[in-house]
Amino acid sequence: MSKFYVPIILGSTRRGRKSERVARFVHARMSKRENLETEVLDLLDYNFPIMEERLRFDENPPPHVREFSEKIARSDSVVIVTPEYNHGYPGVLKNALDYLLPEYKRKPIGIVTVSGGNFGGINCLEQLRLVTLGFGAFPIPASLPISRVQESFDEEGNPQEAFYEKNAENFINEVLWFAEAIRTQREKGETR
Numbered sequence: 001m002s003k004f005y006v007p008i009i010l011g012s013t014r015r016g017r018k019s020e021r022v023a024r025f026v027h028a029r030m031s032k033r034e035n036l037e038t039e040v041l042d043l044l045d046y047n048f049p050i051m052e053e054r055l056r057f058d059e060n061p062p063p064h065v066r067e068f069s070e071k072i073a074r075s076d077s078v079v080i081v082t083p084e085y086n087h088g089y090p091g092v093l094k095n096a097l098d099y100l101l102p103e104y105k106r107k108p109i110g111i112v113t114v115s116g117g118n119f120g121g122i123n124c125l126e127q128l129r130l131v132t133l134g135f136g137a138f139p140i141p142a143s144l145p146i147s148r149v150q151e152s153f154d155e156e157g158n159p160q161e162a163f164y165e166k167n168a169e170n171f172i173n174e175v176l177w178f179a180e181a182i183r184t185q186r187e188k189g190e191t192r
């Protein structure tokens with residue numbers, strides 16, 4: 001069986017962002033899995049402009065949107081690392097997600113939420129789950145909420161509290177379970 005391709009969208013572009021630490025951590029742990037190919041799709045690097053039209057209706061899309069689309073289209077699952085802003089997700093993340101639609105269809109989405117407070121970004125988690133249903137993907141039941149990120153992860157992405165290792169392993173296991181289930185179904189070639 002070929003490797004599962006599961007890119008990680010990093011949904012924070014804020015100066016001095018802390019979510020990058022968590023993206024590094026998740027990327028490092030996912031990279032250890034032999035059956036997984038992964039990379040971070042950093043929205044700071046993509047720097048997409050405010051969306052004026054969805055990619056599939058745009059003959060002259062902004063730079064790199066097609067490349068982003070191709071990566072999501074060939075993915076078996078997508079992991080999103082997002083900060084919680086005002087109980088929701090950042091506008092820059094929604095802007096990037098809205099360029100695409102068919103690329104997400106029936107893809108399992110694993111959501112990692114990053115918070116400066118004690119609640120791990122759970123409001124953001126619930127909101128983003130609804131958004132992913134809106135584009136025909138499905139959010140997996142497992143999540144990876146990160147609290148007080150400024151203390152709980154160092155700049156290299158090392159967790160300062162041991163339970164994050166276990167939580168990440170469980171989360172990645174779940175992402176892979178759904179990726180495999182969906183691939184099996186897709187390989188039947190059914191389009192219903």
Ligand SMILES: Cc1cc2nc3c(=O)[nH]c(=O)nc-3n(C[C@H](O)[C@H](O)[C@H](O)COP(=O)(O)O)c2cc1C
Nearest residue numbers: 012014017018019083084085086087114115116117
């Ligand atoms: C605009 C803004 C709104 C925020 N709103 C919340 C919030 O609703 N809940 C929360 O737990 N933290 C909130 N925070 C704190 C962030 O979760 C925290 O700063 C975290 O580091 C964000 O990730 P980032 O560093 O990648 O931007 C907010 C931060 C910003 C910049």
